[in-house]
Amino acid sequence: MKTMHKEHTLTKNQQIIFDLIDKSPEPMKAYSILFNVQKKGIKAPLQVYRALDKLVEIGKIHKIESRNAFIACHNSSCQVSKATAFSICEICEKITEISSASLSKYLANFKDKDGMKYSKYNLEFFGLCKKCR
Amino acid sequence: MKTMHKEHTLTKNQQIIFDLIDKSPEPMKAYSILFNVQKKGIKAPLQVYRALDKLVEIGKIHKIESRNAFIACHNSSCQVSKATAFSICEICEKITEISSASLSKYLANFKDKDGMKYSKYNLEFFGLCKKCR
DNA sequence: ATTTAAATTGTTATAATATAACACTATGTA
DNA sequence: TACATAGTGTTATATTATAACAATTTAAAT
Ligand SMILES: [Zn+2]
Ligand SMILES: [Zn+2]
Ligand SMILES: [Zn+2]
Ligand SMILES: [Zn+2]
Numbered sequence: 458m459k460t461m462h463k464e465h466t467l468t469k470n471q472q473i474i475f476d477l478i479d480k481s482p483e484p485m486k487a488y489s490i491l492f493n494v495q496k497k498g499i500k501a502p503l504q505v506y507r508a509l510d511k512l513v514e515i516g517k518i519h520k521i522e523s524r525n526a527f528i529a530c531h532n533s534s535c536q537v538s539k540a541t542a543f544s545i546c547e548i549c550e551k552i553t554e555i556s557s558a559s560l561s562k563y564l565a566n567f568k569d570k571d572g573m574k575y576s577k578y579n580l581e582f583f584g585l586c587k588k589c590r
Numbered sequence: 591m592k593t594m595h596k597e598h599t600l601t602k603n604q605q606i607i608f609d610l611i612d613k614s615p616e617p618m619k620a621y622s623i624l625f626n627v628q629k630k631g632i633k634a635p636l637q638v639y640r641a642l643d644k645l646v647e648i649g650k651i652h653k654i655e656s657r658n659a660f661i662a663c664h665n666s667s668c669q670v671s672k673a674t675a676f677s678i679c680e681i682c683e684k685i686t687e688i689s690s691a692s693l694s695k696y697l698a699n700f701k702d703k704d705g706m707k708y709s710k711y712n713l714e715f716f717g718l719c720k721k722c723r
Numbered sequence: 724a725t726t727t728a729a730a731t732t733g734t735t736a737t738a739a740t741a742t743a744a745c746a747c748t749a750t751g752t753a
Numbered sequence: 754t755a756c757a758t759a760g761t762g763t764t765a766t767a768t769t770a771t772a773a774c775a776a777t778t779t780a781a782a783t
Contacts, residue, residue: 544706569686
């Protein structure tokens with residue numbers, strides 16, 4: 458069973474923006490990204506949002522919905538942005554992608570009463586990290 | 591074991607806005623709420639956001655993070671907005687709060703590798719509802 | 724190699740979502 | 754009554770995100 462994702466060739470803007478997010482120790486917000494790539498010629502919000510949309514779509518980054526921020530995926534087994542889980546410290550805002558086989562298995566198989574079958578989920582846990590406790 | 595939540599007395603603005611959301615068949619967005627309550631004297635976005643913040647805090651409504659929209663809680667066992675799960679149809683945008691004892695038990699007990707203990711979570715499932723399939 | 728379709732880019736303008744700051748008012752409680 | 758806490762009204766502004774259009778690049782398909 459070949460691993461067969463994340464083999465996209467990024468375009469110039471996508472690569473610039475991915476590199477920035479990937480280097481960042483914390484999730485980045487769109488306008489902060491914009492500010493940081495202006496020296497590389499990316500001048501308009503839309504250029505940033507378009508790259509972000511694509512990067513999310515192909516699973517290279519994820520959006521933290523409750524923070525409107527973007528984080529690079531470092532989870533090699535991540536199902537191309539279809540199943541994401543994060544832990545968020547409410548004090549220091551440290552955010553980590555959770556990689557738990559049992560969690561993803563449980564959620565992937567979850568079916569609600571209506572028999573609705575889900576193709577995707579996003580889970581955000583909130584609490585206090587070790588440092589902040 | 592007494593059930594001891596959601597016994598808050600709402601203020602005028604909070605009540606007006608809660609009633610509107612509670613009657614709505616679908617989640618409502620802040621500026622749509624604003625438009626709908628202007629005839630009742632609520633004129634500014636901040637008045638709406640302040641009421642929304644409070645209503646979320648006391649668990650009368652929840653925010654659907656991926657949609658920036660608000661839905662009334664109809665889940666009597668809901669742990670005061672500390673543990674929420676929703677199903678979202680990506681075609682018709684029908685959104686339902688999921689009430690599953692096994693799901694909430696699983697998530698409430700979930701611990702990640704770092705030993706971080708979570709006080710809250712929000713889960714959003716995406717897929718196609720029965721009608722849209 | 725040439726044509727065609729699809730994706731990406733650049734740009735300006737604008738829409739949609741959310742908060743800051745300040746003065747004032749109501750409410751609870753010691 | 755005095756004090757603290759929460760809520761209100763208001764104006765202005767910050768932040769997040771998309772619409773619309775023209776041009777260019779890239780990838781496939783003849
Ligand atoms: Zn990931
Ligand atoms: Zn922390
Ligand atoms: Zn609820
Ligand atoms: Zn549907």
